[in-house]
Amino acid sequence: MRALLLAFLATTAPVGCVKKLALHAMADQLASGTGGAFTRDDDLAFVGEALPFTLKLMESVHESTPEHPGLTLALCSGFTQYAVVYVLWPAERVRQEDLDAYEGGLERGRRMLARARGYCFEGLEQEHPGFGVALEADPDAALAPITAESVPLLYWASAASLARISISKEDPEAIGGLPAAAAMAHRALVLDDTWAEGSVHELLIQLEPSLPLPGGAKRSRDHYARALELSGGRRASVHVALAESVSLPAQDHAEFDALLAKALAVEVAADPDGQLANLYAQERAQFLLARADDLFLE
Secondary structure, X not given: OHHHHHHHHHHHOOHHHHHHHHHHHHHHHHHHHHHHHHHOOOOHHHHHHHHHHHHHHHHHHHHHOOOOHHHHHHHHHHHHHHHHHXXXXXXXXXXXXXXXXXXXXXXXXXXXXXXXXXXXXXXXXXXXXXXXXXXXXXXXXXXXXXXHHHHHHHHHHHHHHHHHHHOOOOOHHHHOOHHHXXXXXXXXXXXXXXXXXXXXXXXXXXXXXXXXXXXXXHHHHHHHHHHHHHHOOOOHHHHHHHHXXXXXXXXXXXXXXXXXXXXXXXXXXXXXXXXXXXXXXXXXXXXXXXXXXXXXXX
């Protein structure tokens, strides 16, 4: 039907209109089709090889259809995930053996996350003009008019910002963005804490202990319980998040091991739309368990 429609339009509409319709059709397909195709895959390396081409294709289409909200969100989330899983994670694994490769990975990760944040804020600006400037001036006031429809953009904007902050601890400008990143995550929580099976709660498991407020570990545990409830225990990453954010800083070796064991016990295919995320979380859990002797003082 799409081919017939385009053929008909080619004989009745100006060339520019046909091109625009075709680009929007491609943008629709890229925005709606790529996420599931990747997240349902069970091969981390295969997806990692495919993602750069897909992201560049999406960027090319985005240049001609900058107003397409779904494509902007896909670029926002896609670059964030690529930076974390395929740039920063490989760098972290070689930190002890190859410091130059590690630092090079961090620098590349910062660039990728800056790219991701750019698309995230572009999407938020489309819906709320002036959002970026307002967020810097007064996060609470800037976020007050945001509605539940913007929760995905808020989540990914916060995730990209927090990932960048976590690898830029000597950069005062990056650290200065923590209040705004935290405010976006908390606003998303208020608007829809059930979104994506509790993904906002999982993000806050990692964020709460780093905030200059007492009781961060307790809040992380509360988010952990809610994330488990909303995900039905199908996501290994929930256990890894608490192990790294609370158990490790508290030097609770027993809880750390128990949480990572739970992560490894999750059936990868239990969440058909999140197989790739489970694979990554379990790979990370195995890496952390192997390094436990270096992570705990005893």
